[in-house]
Amino acid sequence: MIFDRDIRHRVAVPTPTLPRPTVGAVAVNRARWGDLAAVSRLQRRAFRPALAYGFGTLIVLRALPNVRFLVARRGGAVIGCAIGDRHDGQTRVINVAVDPDARRRGVATALLRALERELPRGDLLLMVEVENLGAQALYRAEGYLPVGSAADYYGRGRGGIWMQKGRDGADDAPPKLRV
Structure with missing residues (x-):
């Protein structure tokens, strides 16, 4: 806990922590061609x-x-995206991005869950940067476990952690998007 000092009374008082507001109405849909400039x-x-x-x-x-490409919108503006695919028999989460102003409000969780519904059944694999503790916490909360590492995956001195989520079934047909 962080404390500030109240000089008048010389006692430690807790610094108030304000909860971050929720994003409000966020819609997750498949990306359209017209979304790509905003996603970039x-x-x-x-x-x-x-x-x-x-x-x-x-x-x-x-x-x-074979790629599933989703965007999260609030009020029509793209505030997040998630990309996954099935490649060489492996179902992968390739990319999850959320605008810095919309982070820690459930957008990445909504995107990840929607992407998982869109991807073929079977285990899911992703790579996360060692330093990205926020993303690692999200993935752990969603059932992903560390299964390996790769030195310099994200560049010199920037390692990655492979994380995997086990799922039942091996149906290659993706389920319908239900967001």
């Missing part, structure tokens, strides 16, 4: 330049038939 801006706000997906990468991901 979101990527640049959410990640450092080396990790942010560029517009061209987003176009390719949106075009691939």
Whole structure:
């Protein structure tokens, strides 16, 4: 607990912590072609330049038939995205990004859960940066467990942690989006 000193009385008083307000009405839907410019801006706000997906990468991901690409909107504005796929027999969460001004309000959780419903059944795998403790906490809360690590995955001196969530079933047909 952090304490400030009240000079007049010389006693420690707790610093009030204000709860962050909830996001309000957030809609999670499949990304449209017209969303990609906003998602590109979101990527640049959410990640450092080396990790942010560029517009061209987003176009390719949106075009691939095995990729599920979702966006979260509040009041029509894109405030988050989640991207996943099935590749070489593995179902993967590739990217989860939330605008810094909308973080810690349930947007990433809503995106991750919606993406999991969209992806084929079977275990899910993702990579998270060692330093990204907030994302690691989110993934653990959603049932992902660390299963390995990769040195320098995110660049020199920036390791990654593989996390996996076990799911029952191996149905290759994705369930309908229910958001």
